[in-house]
Amino acid sequence: MSESPVIAFLNKMTDLILLNLMWLITCLPIVTIGAATTAMYYTNIISIRQGDGYVVKRYFKSFRDNFKQATILWLLVLLLGGIMAFDLFYWYTLGTMLGKVMFCLSAVVAFFMFIILLYVFPVLAKFDNCMKSTIKTAAAFAVGYLPYTAILTVITILFIYFNVVSIVMNAISLFAGFAVLAYVKSFFLYKVFMNHMDERYDDFYSDQEE
Structure with missing residues (x-):
């Protein structure tokens, strides 16, 4: 007999609360944020593909397997982000026509980097x-799937905005919000990814019998 919608919802929320906690803990060294974020998306997308459960196992499998590459990517993101922030600040404070033009160009580059980061x-x-x-x-996905990219962008910006203006949202984010955000975004990401994968050979293997 299938479980009731209420039980299914409670089970999902329990998984997301646990996932959120693991993400926060494994983000604490800062340099591990890339590996932690990769693991959170892995766990969420595989739950869409195969169902809930096995949160800890799935999370740490991805965290371990992708640690080196995700960490290098994250450090690259920090470096480029710092450069772009300085670039935007410099051109904005220059106060000349050239500064305004270069600020606009830099803003376009920064936005393109942001949607790739998604x-x-x-x-x-x-x-x-x-x-x-x-x-x-x-x-390629960011540019090739603009409707999905727009949705992911709006969801992410709204999440950031409400965390900036609301202490209540801060508390929700610390409790489960980051995992919920990744879970919602994972539905759209899964649709994009499945256009490039044969589900019969989906690399999200069935780990439920291991």
């Missing part, structure tokens, strides 16, 4: 690629 760690979680291929695939 896909980078989920792509690393889903596809077994080298770092260069991961970035190229993320960029």
